[in-house]
Amino acid sequence: MVKDLTMAYGDSVVVRDLNFSVKEREIFIIMGGSGSGKSTLLRHLIGLQEPARGTIFYQGASSGLWEMATPERERLLRRFGVLYQGGALWSSMTLGENVALPMQEYAIAGAEEISALASLKLGLVGLAGFEDYYPAEISGGMTKRAGLARAMALEPDILFFDEPSAGLDPITSRRLDDLILDLRDSLGATIVVVTHELASIFAIGDNSVLLDGQSKAMIASGNPKRLLAESKDPRVLAFLTRGGTSRA
């Protein structure tokens, strides 16, 4: 749950007074135009940036993300998996090593089991047999999927996706959407997606917030399809209809 969150870089406020909550096992979309603060909100949610004001609560935690002691916050962050916009795979490691590293760090199993687990995670995203490839040797879509395999390495409760469709062709993007739905249904994870791709938003989103860069505020929240059907705010309609006003 996000309560009265204000995000800023120094004196420059990005978004103010955000309030929303994400339910378990839902796919929650953070949407908005370029520069509206979507990625900044994601950085706040995953503990990379401290809010200027307000609190971020996670279920099972004793206090807000930035109010708790560092060791407790680190334990909480281990429940998250993050897929970054560019994949952010460690370029000096193979895909297998990328996926295995988090498991090795927390010693969740022996070396052989970790290797098998890494292969399994890569297999889940359709990259079986690519364990020994380096990030530079695979395509953009494969990089995203490998990043997703790494994000799933520690069996996270919550998966965060930063612009998963960015830079992908429509078919690869659609496959990634299907994969996200599969993961939610099979792993039971809560998924938070930052995106402005309308096709993805309507295909996978259960709930959403829409950020507006001009007013520096959240201007809508709810199921994206319902927002399209029911919202009377021209800004919301303009965003959900690619600048038009027709709901058709």
Add this chain to the structure above:
Amino acid sequence: MEHVDLEYGRTPDGTLHVALGGDWKLARGIPALRGVLEEIEKQPPPQRVVLETSVLAGWDSGLLTFLLAVLSRCMQLGVEVDRQGLPKGVERLLALATAVPARRNSRSPRSESILASVGDAAITWSRGCRDTLAFIGEAFLALVRLFTGKARFRRSDLLLVLQGCGARSVGIVALINFLVGIILAFVGAIELRTFGAQIYVAHLVGIGMLRDIAPIMTGIIVAGRTGAAFAAELATMEANQEIDALRTLGIAPMDFLVLPRLLALSLMMPLLCLYADLVGIAGGLVVSASMLGISPVQYLLETRHAVGLNDLFLGLFMGFVFGVLVALTGCMRGVRSGRSASAVGEATTSAVVTGIVSIVVATAIITFISYVLGI
């Protein structure tokens, strides 16, 4: 060949007609705006401006910039403009160009007083100092975690960095220090020969290389080679969000990225310095044997007689300190860099400059302390 043609004039009802003809392309040159603008600004202002392009043969962005300037001036003066005579393509592009009003004063340079500039510079400097101290503190805590067995990094990373900053630096370290040994011997020989004391070239080269020159030259080579590589690699990782990915997995970048580099360089620098000492002495030996008539055995005996273990250990200690400094500056500039290609370049440049400056400052401090202590 078509010519660019611009004619303008007022009719008795106060309408300014601007007729554009010929080939309005940048390559052919665009007429000066000033005349039309002066006509628009002339008192009394025109009732309206009519743009006519019936004899326009061709156009490109040159025509658009001209029209934008005219339209903007008319808008400022509240003069109506009749754009019906413009080609459809020009109309569409003008509509696109003016669809979003230009952001005012967003990035315009502000004229600041000298006092404000000095204040800004002081604040930036103090932030930089605080950042540096924080990084050193974090590195120290990471070392404590290492010695208490709590720091985690991949052994293969440490070995790779050891290879990069050690074995792969051997060639350039040997070349530079051999040449420096030769230069030192030549410089000494010129003066010492006049007193018939050329045998003391061995003393000069031996003491000079061991105490100062070998560590400094090796430090500078390593700052330019390895320190820059550290900064560029880590800054690229920062730009690609690879460091964010480590943080969100709960892996401390300080342990995982900085510690192996710090350890590798602080271990390898004394070894490189020892190697540089030997190569530098060999350089002096070549000059002495070939030009000063001193036999190699005699030169080596003199060197052994001249230098003590304190000279050797002082040089190795300096090498260790330089290794720590170069590793810290390289890693700090990399990890604290921005998220763009230019930030990677800035981080690399800054790492080399800071590394070399810190080596020189550290040399001055260590030399002074060793003098006071009589080492």
